[in-house]
Amino acid sequence: TSAYSSPAKSLGDPGITPLSPSHIVKDSDADEAVEQLFLVVVAIDFGTTSSGYAYSFTKEPECIHVMRRWEGGDPGVSSQKTPTTILLTPERKFHSFGYAARDFYHDLDPTESKHWLYFEKFKMKLHTTGNLTMETDLTAANGKKVKALEIFAYALQFFKEQALKELSDQGGSDFENTEVRWVITVPAIWKQPAKQFMRQAAYKAGMASPDNPEQLIIALEPEAASIYCRKLRLHQMIELSSRAPVNGYSPSDTIGTGFTQGKEHVRRNRQSRTFMVENVIGEIWSELEEGDRYIVVDSGGGTVDMTVHQIRLPEGHLKELYKATGGPYGSLGVDYEFEKLLCKIFGEDFIEQFKIKRPAAWVDLMIAFESRKRAAAPDRTNPLNITLPFSFIDYYKKFRGHSVEHALRKSNVDFVKWSSQGMLRMSPDAMNALFKPTIDQIVQHLSEVFDKPEVTNVKFLFLVGGFAESPLLQQAVQNAFGSRCRVIIPQDVGLTILKGAVLFGLDPAVIKVRRSPLTYGVGVLNRFVEGKHPPEKLLVKDGTRWCTDVFDKFISADQSVALGETVTRSYTPAKPSQLVIVINIYSSEQDGVSFITEPGVKKCGTLRLDLTGTDASVPSRREIKTLMQFGDTEIKAMAVDVATSKSVKVGIDFLNY
Numbered sequence: 001t002s003a004y005s006s007p008a009k010s011l012g013d014p015g016i017t018p019l020s021p022s023h024i025v026k027d028s029d030a031d032e033a034v035e036q037l038f039l040v041v042v043a044i045d046f047g048t049t050s051s052g053y054a055y056s057f058t059k060e061p062e063c064i065h066v067m068r069r070w071e072g073g074d075p076g077v078s079s080q081k082t083p084t085t086i087l088l089t090p091e092r093k094f095h096s097f098g099y100a101a102r103d104f105y106h107d108l109d110p111t112e113s114k115h116w117l118y119f120e121k122f123k124m125k126l127h128t129t130g131n132l133t134m135e136t137d138l139t140a141a142n143g144k145k146v147k148a149l150e151i152f153a154y155a156l157q158f159f160k161e162q163a164l165k166e167l168s169d170q171g172g173s174d175f176e177n178t179e180v181r182w183v184i185t186v187p188a189i190w191k192q193p194a195k196q197f198m199r200q201a202a203y204k205a206g207m208a209s210p211d212n213p214e215q216l217i218i219a220l221e222p223e224a225a226s227i228y229c230r231k232l233r234l235h236q237m238i239e240l241s242s243r244a245p246v247n248g249y250s251p252s253d254t255i256g257t258g259f260t261q262g263k264e265h266v267r268r269n270r271q272s273r274t275f276m277v278e279n280v281i282g283e284i285w286s287e288l289e290e291g292d293r294y295i296v297v298d299s300g301g302g303t304v305d306m307t308v309h310q311i312r313l314p315e316g317h318l319k320e321l322y323k324a325t326g327g328p329y330g331s332l333g334v335d336y337e338f339e340k341l342l343c344k345i346f347g348e349d350f351i352e353q354f355k356i357k358r359p360a361a362w363v364d365l366m367i368a369f370e371s372r373k374r375a376a377a378p379d380r381t382n383p384l385n386i387t388l389p390f391s392f393i394d395y396y397k398k399f400r401g402h403s404v405e406h407a408l409r410k411s412n413v414d415f416v417k418w419s420s421q422g423m424l425r426m427s428p429d430a431m432n433a434l435f436k437p438t439i440d441q442i443v444q445h446l447s448e449v450f451d452k453p454e455v456t457n458v459k460f461l462f463l464v465g466g467f468a469e470s471p472l473l474q475q476a477v478q479n480a481f482g483s484r485c486r487v488i489i490p491q492d493v494g495l496t497i498l499k500g501a502v503l504f505g506l507d508p509a510v511i512k513v514r515r516s517p518l519t520y521g522v523g524v525l526n527r528f529v530e531g532k533h534p535p536e537k538l539l540v541k542d543g544t545r546w547c548t549d550v551f552d553k554f555i556s557a558d559q560s561v562a563l564g565e566t567v568t569r570s571y572t573p574a575k576p577s578q579l580v581i582v583i584n585i586y587s588s589e590q591d592g593v594s595f596i597t598e599p600g601v602k603k604c605g606t607l608r609l610d611l612t613g614t615d616a617s618v619p620s621r622r623e624i625k626t627l628m629q630f631g632d633t634e635i636k637a638m639a640v641d642v643a644t645s646k647s648v649k650v651g652i653d654f655l656n657y
């Protein structure tokens with residue numbers, strides 16, 4: 001027998017068998033939830049490296065307010081977001097988030113700090129964990145483990161309280177959570193369990209509840225970016241292809257009036273946290289005709305996501321042409337390369353020890369690297385200096401018995417030198433080399449997407465997300481794809497997703513057609529056909545020969561699904577005397593699935609329908625209708641006993657099976 005027990009062999013044979021040919025019903029009016037009225041939409045961009053929120057009142061949707069400036073920003077890094085870092089007390093209670101968490105942790109005495117739990121860049125764990133559950137752990141800087149769900153809930157609760165406080169201060173009266181529709185963004189390439197995990201964390205944080213799931217929307221990051229790019233006017237963009245790449249990357253040269261005015265415009269608006277979204281469909285729009293295609297490349301700290309959208313006029317709805325793809329090629333990759341370089345120079349054993357023994361100093365070193373990382377540019381000629389924390393120099397001497405300077409001389413890394421001011425001097429080539437592996441992966445992945453048949457005739461490529469600010473990435477994308485499409489970077493590129501997520505919360509129906517990331521179906525019994533079905537699947541019950549474990553497909557991976565589209569199938573109990581029916585829902589990344597026992601098929605939902613308490617007038621061939629509703633970022637399923645109109649509903653669950 002396989003890892004899954006056959007549905008027919010357990011639970012007193014609650015098996016089902018298909019009754020009718022499959023059909024798809026467009027069922028948009030029925031069972032529509034009453035639209036709730038929220039006063040405000042708050043979007044949270046929970047990023048790998050930095051996070052933030054923005055909001056808009058439903059009465060004035062063209063004004064998007066980005067959260068208050070955070071205290072304690074970094075030198076050389078101006079940001080409307082705060083680092084995604086969280087600090088728990090030694091008793092594992094929430095202490096602080098963002099800059100506050102980082103600075104407090106940093107100021108603790110080393111003897112004390114080792115008892116505090118500090119987490120950073122923890123969002124990637126949801127992407128890299130194969131079998132994510134509610135029990136998955138995260139490891140703090142001091143090596144202690146805490147449930148991931150708790151950390152995520154603490155972080156979301158922090159943003160919830162910040163946003164409600166800001167709204168209350170602004171309105172002069174207390175703002176209730178019930179008046180807010182929340183939007184949380186997640187990478188499109190996240191698997192379903194990770195998306196559901198975010199929703200569970202938000203419930204734990206009190207943003208919404210299983211009884212009121214509509215209050216929270218899980219939005220896909222590149223989709224949000226795409227919605228925002230659609231609204232832009234050309235003066236809010238920087239177009240790479242229109243300027244000569246030679247001087248195009250150094251702001252000291254004159255770049256052309258449009259760009260300079262753009263910068264001026266941004267400088268003036270730096271103070272204001274309110275962005276006007278122009279309701280007229282902007283000028284870029286006048287160049288986009290019905291059917292035009294564009295790619296949004298969302299490059300953040302942890303992941304890079306790509307979506308391909310097509311415009312459907314007149315309202316400018318979006319249709320997804322190719323399922324979201326991408327991978328863990330965010331700017332964190334550059335940090336890993338820097339860490340590898342340090343290991344090469346100072347020894348891996350030392351770096352590992354240093355991170356554990358002096359975690360706050362390690363954080364300092366990475367902050368110093370971050371601001372130099374942002375200074376890297378294709379045409380830079382002068383070296384980049386990275387200050388080594390005193391405790392690094394001191395601890396190295398204790399650990400090795402010789403100086404940092406000696407290590408640099410001895411290592412054969414010739415493009416990193418020691419400067420007498422206690423700094424690592426990196427040549428620009430050395431810095432560019434740290435970027436190369438990550439940028440190469442992004443370009444490689446984009447090339448593969450461009451080669452897909454669905455992705456011909458792309459007109460624009462929008463580069464968004466925090467990593468899109470890197471001139472090295474900009475140049476690489478422009479060089480690779482500038483001949484195929486126009487490469488465009490919105491200003492304020494790090495806030496694109498946040499603003500798009502607010503627009504999405506105001507009008508979730510803006511994306512009309514999505515691609516299903518997985519194949520979904522249910523496990524059924526079919527009449528056994530000799531020669532067609534494998535003999536080991538034969539099950540004989542009451543003289544009827546059944547083939548067990550059949551995967552009856554509802555929808556295929558990468559199939560187009562319209563918003564709210566419902567797929568219906570009718571089944572009948574395999575045995576008329578059954579008192580309960582259990583319908584198991586399965587998913588797979590593959591398309592051609594025949595049996596639920598195949599590798600990669602995962603159970604992700606169960607519908608239990610009680611058939612008792614019905615009188616004799618029930619027809620002998622009892623019809624059980626099963627409906628799955630797709631197209632939203634969450635998927636719902638329902639089973640109805642047609643004779644008694646008893647029904648059960650379930651949300652697809654990827655965490656608890």
